[in-house]
Amino acid sequence: MLVVDILTGGVRGGTAIMFAALGETLAERAGVVNLGTEGCMLVGALGGYAVAAETGNPWLGLLAGALAGAALGLVHAVAVVWRRADQFATGLTLMFLGLGLTSLFGAAYVGKAAPGFDPVPLPLLGDIPIAGEILFRHDPVTYLTFVVAPLLWFTLNRTKAGLLVRAAGERADVLHVHGHSADLVRTAAVTAGAALAGLGGAQLSTAYAHAWFEGMTAGRGFIAVALVIFAAWRPLWVMAGSYLFGAALAVAPALQARGHALNQFALDALPFVITLVFLAVLGRRTLRAAPEELRRVFAR
Amino acid sequence: MTLTEAPTRHPLLAARGLTRAFGDVVANDGVDFDVLPGEVHALVGENGAGKSTLLKLIYGVHRPDSGRLTVDGAAVSIAGPADALSLGIGMVFQDLRLVPALTVAENVALALPGRLRLDAMARRVAAAAEDYGLAVDPLTRVGHLSIGERQRAEILKVLISGSRVVILDEPTSVLAPQEVAALFDVLRRLRGLGYGVVIVTHKLNEVRAIADRVTVLRGGRVVLGGADPRAHSDAELVEAMVGRAVPPLPADRPAPPPGRAPAVSLRGVGAYGEGGALRLRNVTLDVMPGEIVGVAGVAGSGQRELCEVVCGLRPVAAGVVTAAGAVAEVPEDPLADAVVPGLTVVEHIALGLPGVPRRRFNVDWRRVAGLARELDAAVGLEMAPGHRRVAELSGGNVQRVMLTRALGRDDTALVVAAYPSRGLDVATTRRTQELLLARAAAGAGVLVVSEDLDELISISDRIAVMRGGELAGVVDARGADRQEIGRLMLGGAR
Numbered sequence: 001m002l003v004v005d006i007l008t009g010g011v012r013g014g015t016a017i018m019f020a021a022l023g024e025t026l027a028e029r030a031g032v033v034n035l036g037t038e039g040c041m042l043v044g045a046l047g048g049y050a051v052a053a054e055t056g057n058p059w060l061g062l063l064a065g066a067l068a069g070a071a072l073g074l075v076h077a078v079a080v081v082w083r084r085a086d087q088f089a090t091g092l093t094l095m096f097l098g099l100g101l102t103s104l105f106g107a108a109y110v111g112k113a114a115p116g117f118d119p120v121p122l123p124l125l126g127d128i129p130i131a132g133e134i135l136f137r138h139d140p141v142t143y144l145t146f147v148v149a150p151l152l153w154f155t156l157n158r159t160k161a162g163l164l165v166r167a168a169g170e171r172a173d174v175l176h177v178h179g180h181s182a183d184l185v186r187t188a189a190v191t192a193g194a195a196l197a198g199l200g201g202a203q204l205s206t207a208y209a210h211a212w213f214e215g216m217t218a219g220r221g222f223i224a225v226a227l228v229i230f231a232a233w234r235p236l237w238v239m240a241g242s243y244l245f246g247a248a249l250a251v252a253p254a255l256q257a258r259g260h261a262l263n264q265f266a267l268d269a270l271p272f273v274i275t276l277v278f279l280a281v282l283g284r285r286t287l288r289a290a291p292e293e294l295r296r297v298f299a300r
Numbered sequence: 301m302t303l304t305e306a307p308t309r310h311p312l313l314a315a316r317g318l319t320r321a322f323g324d325v326v327a328n329d330g331v332d333f334d335v336l337p338g339e340v341h342a343l344v345g346e347n348g349a350g351k352s353t354l355l356k357l358i359y360g361v362h363r364p365d366s367g368r369l370t371v372d373g374a375a376v377s378i379a380g381p382a383d384a385l386s387l388g389i390g391m392v393f394q395d396l397r398l399v400p401a402l403t404v405a406e407n408v409a410l411a412l413p414g415r416l417r418l419d420a421m422a423r424r425v426a427a428a429a430e431d432y433g434l435a436v437d438p439l440t441r442v443g444h445l446s447i448g449e450r451q452r453a454e455i456l457k458v459l460i461s462g463s464r465v466v467i468l469d470e471p472t473s474v475l476a477p478q479e480v481a482a483l484f485d486v487l488r489r490l491r492g493l494g495y496g497v498v499i500v501t502h503k504l505n506e507v508r509a510i511a512d513r514v515t516v517l518r519g520g521r522v523v524l525g526g527a528d529p530r531a532h533s534d535a536e537l538v539e540a541m542v543g544r545a546v547p548p549l550p551a552d553r554p555a556p557p558p559g560r561a562p563a564v565s566l567r568g569v570g571a572y573g574e575g576g577a578l579r580l581r582n583v584t585l586d587v588m589p590g591e592i593v594g595v596a597g598v599a600g601s602g603q604r605e606l607c608e609v610v611c612g613l614r615p616v617a618a619g620v621v622t623a624a625g626a627v628a629e630v631p632e633d634p635l636a637d638a639v640v641p642g643l644t645v646v647e648h649i650a651l652g653l654p655g656v657p658r659r660r661f662n663v664d665w666r667r668v669a670g671l672a673r674e675l676d677a678a679v680g681l682e683m684a685p686g687h688r689r690v691a692e693l694s695g696g697n698v699q700r701v702m703l704t705r706a707l708g709r710d711d712t713a714l715v716v717a718a719y720p721s722r723g724l725d726v727a728t729t730r731r732t733q734e735l736l737l738a739r740a741a742a743g744a745g746v747l748v749v750s751e752d753l754d755e756l757i758s759i760s761d762r763i764a765v766m767r768g769g770e771l772a773g774v775v776d777a778r779g780a781d782r783q784e785i786g787r788l789m790l791g792g793a794r
């Protein structure tokens with residue numbers, strides 16, 4: 001069934017975006033925009049694929065992907081938080097850095113085989129008609145996102161660490177009055193967020209595409225940044241939004257599998273068109289939900 | 301209090317010889333100050349006298365250049381607010397330090413070490429609110445609270461984090477009279493429980509109402525240290541603050557000339573407030589040239605919307621506003637609405653000039669600075685030097701820049717002044733009132749909003765009382781009856 005195919009593809013394809021968008025949510029709730037998310041995903045994708053290929057263990061690959069993303073995120077944090085560099089310029093630079101690094105070191109892995117994650121239908125749950133097919137016949141990394149989004153929600157809203165992150169994003173000066181360092185909190189949030197983006201990249205190469213090729217993230221990092229805004233910085237809305245974009249990405253393959261000849265360029269542009277429409281429609285309204293320190297960054 | 305008990309009360313906190321300079325401004329110069337358990341200690345002085353600086357030295361926001369601090373008799377070194385908090389010193393800043401997007405309980409949790417347990421924290425906040433008589437709901441977001449409630453939340457935060465010395469910097473300047481009374485009830489309760497309370501204020505009646513001792517600062521030095529306020533007359537305290545006597549306002553003034561077109565005329569005016577609700581309803585009011593109309597009312601009764609409608613800053617939803625000419629405005633909340641903190645004093649004055657002098661294509665800053673100096677000399681509110689950035693000025697000094705800019709112009713048909721004396725010291729408040737009277741005498745219409753009924757009665761010709769966005773009544777200021785005004789404000793039965 002076409003709809004089931006698209007929705008199943010949405011969950012599968014939305015996973016990488018969701019990791020990245022959740023990571024960006026964390027960073028932005030602390031008051032820092034990381035436009036380099038795309039770059040973090042790329043280094044995560046290559047790092048994950050390369051380590052999986054070399055060690056034969058895709059789980060080590062995932063770990064490597066997260067670490068690679070975190071390393072790039074730490075660069076962003078140092079530049080933006082400690083050196084007070086411009087967030088947007090640094091983020092874009094980071095994106096190109098990720099692109100350059102991965103095309104330099106990634107050439108050897110193009111077309112090379114590596115062990116990856118294959119779908120593991122969950123017992124019982126996977127047998128539920130329709131819903132089981134859409135949700136519970138995926139690879140293990142996709143299942144991971146089912147818990148990561150609620151976990152991020154819990155961390156942000158119910159733990160002291162999350163409270164510090166929110167305070168850093170709303171009023172850094174208040175945090176300072178209570179003897180905390182907003183700079184430290186932001187550094188941690190940006191780095192952890194970038195690790196999530198790296199994880200998303202690794203999912204893309206080891207579980208979604210089962211391959212590495214140059215620029216394989218294809219703008220997912222930017223979609224993730226936009227998604228955070230239209231999900232009003234809320235992890236659970238980010239989760240829903242990621243599936244929406246995943247579904248948009250799944251429309252083309254699902255139609256092609258049925259032999260429909262469609263303009264490939266138009267289909268490729270679909271997720272970005274959706275993004276633009278959402279941003280244009282929700283723009284003003286969501287900005288009011290933005291963390292205060294972030295609004296300062298946007299409204300300069 | 302018995303006489304034998306007094307000498308055994310060791311100070312909770314004692315400062316000796318605190319000195320701190322900012323560049324060539326010596327903000328505190330060898331200041332001695334102490335806080336006893338179970339007292340309310342008022343700290344008073346002119347704008348820029350160094351009150352906030354002293355408090356910030358105690359709280360560790362700034363480090364002293366020299367001098368020392370003892371807590372419970374032991375010498376301490378306070379390197380930052382965290383140190384002060386752990387020594388039991390809590391501060392309620394003039395601009396409150398709360399995160400609006402977080403709930404009251406979350407804000408309190410931010411100030412405490414340890415894990416976050418929101419339910420337990422909410423219960424703890426509710427219990428403390430009950431104990432200290434500080435009514436505030438722990439689960440409401442701070443951004444949704446009124447300013448008085450925010451202040452209570454901040455005090456709760458300070459108390460729950462274990463402070464025994466509670467420092468409040470000008471807490472009453474943002475409060476309505478009823479809220480001030482409620483705050484003082486809380487402070488009395490804290491005094492009874494043995495807390496040491498420090499309060500900064502510019503109002504002598506507040507010193508008399510709440511303070512056990514008073515310390516006066518002038519030019520960074522203590523001119524009266526820990527004195528009993530009952531032992532000094534108002535005139536003596538004012539002279540200690542200002543360095544000279546301040547004469548009262550002239551009692552008799554000419555009546556406004558009759559038979560001219562109003563400076564501004566409102567007919568059945570309505571307007572929407574920030575949230576989209578109708579906050580101003582069917583207001584009909586004229587301000588005649590040469591007349592001062594005071595606006596009284598409980599905070600949030602539509603005063604802000606009235607001022608903004610008259611100044612053309614807010615769209616009129618119903619009715620007609622007719623102004624006879626240009627309007628000069630003293631904004632209600634300068635820091636939010638009218639100040640660019642990064643710009644200097646001179647640059648702020650330039651923003652208010654009708655035309656900016658130029659040399660070729662550039663602004664002629666030398667001449668602008670000259671104009672600003674002339675303006676300052678003419679207005680006489682003693683603004684801070686022109687090159688100072690507004691961000692580093694004391695609260696009252698920001699207000700002086702706003703007032704000089706608005707009252708220095710003589711080309712306006714109307715002056716709208718919201719809370720003109722907010723944060724100003726005694727002498728400057730007097731000068732401001734004189735300036736408003738002078739603008740009226742020169743033929744301008746003046747609309748003044750204030751929480752201070754005494755101020756309104758002493759300078760206005762008529763007082764318009766607002767209630768719930770409507771004009772509840774207009775009374776003659778001469779021989780005005782406070783009871784009557786209060787009744788109009790609250791809308792009680794006659």
Ligand SMILES: Nc1ncnc2c1ncn2[C@@H]1O[C@H](COP(=O)(O)OP(=O)(O)OP(=O)(O)O)[C@@H](O)[C@H]1O
Binds near residue numbers: 322354693695
């Ligand atoms: N961070 C700073 N940098 C430079 N100068 C400062 C700074 N803080 C205070 N000052 C200066 O020190 C002096 C004392 O300022 P302070 O804020 O202590 O006055 P205040 O008594 O609290 O006045 P107000 O009644 O207006 O609040 C002023 O001249 C002020 O401009």
Ligand SMILES: [Mg+2]
Binds near residue numbers: 352
């Ligand atoms: Mg001050």
